[in-house]
Amino acid sequence: MDGNDFITSIVALGGVPLILGLVQLFKPFIKDTRYYPLIAVSFGLVINFIAGWALGADVPSDWITALFNGIIAGLAASGLYSTGSTLKEGSAADKENPLHEGERHETD
Numbered sequence: 001m002d003g004n005d006f007i008t009s010i011v012a013l014g015g016v017p018l019i020l021g022l023v024q025l026f027k028p029f030i031k032d033t034r035y036y037p038l039i040a041v042s043f044g045l046v047i048n049f050i051a052g053w054a055l056g057a058d059v060p061s062d063w064i065t066a067l068f069n070g071i072i073a074g075l076a077a078s079g080l081y082s083t084g085s086t087l088k089e090g091s092a093a094d095k096e097n098p099l100h101e102g103e104r105h106e107t108d
Contacts, residue, residue, distance in 0.1 A: 011051040012069035019043045019077035037078035044074030 022043050023036055030039070048070035049063075057063055 011055075012048060012073050015044060015047045015051075015073045016077045016080065018047065019073060020080055023077065037075070040078040041071055041074030044072070044077065045070035048073065 019040050023040050026039055027036075030036070045067065048066040052062055052066035055062075057066060
């Protein structure tokens with residue numbers, strides 16, 4: 001792995017918190033939570049394409065790497081958001097679904 005590949009990987013991984021922050025900024029404008037992962041992937045693509053351009057990507061393989069790094073960073077950010085939301089809800093999510101493992105519902 002040469003220096004340029006290393007820097008590209010660092011940009012992809014380092015972009016995850018940035019993407020998460022940008023999605024948080026857009027939350028007041030977009031109420032439908034189904035669009036958050038799409039927004040995260042879009043930001044990941046934009047950030048990694050800008051990074052590819054700034055690092056002097058000139059061959060198609062560099063742009064394909066930027067594309068995949070952007071998708072992975074966006075998906076990682078949306079997964080991190082989902083995990084954080086789940087942890088934040090905690091026992092509140094359990095209260096909404098009172099049926100626990102091993103219990104039977106009346107209609108079963």
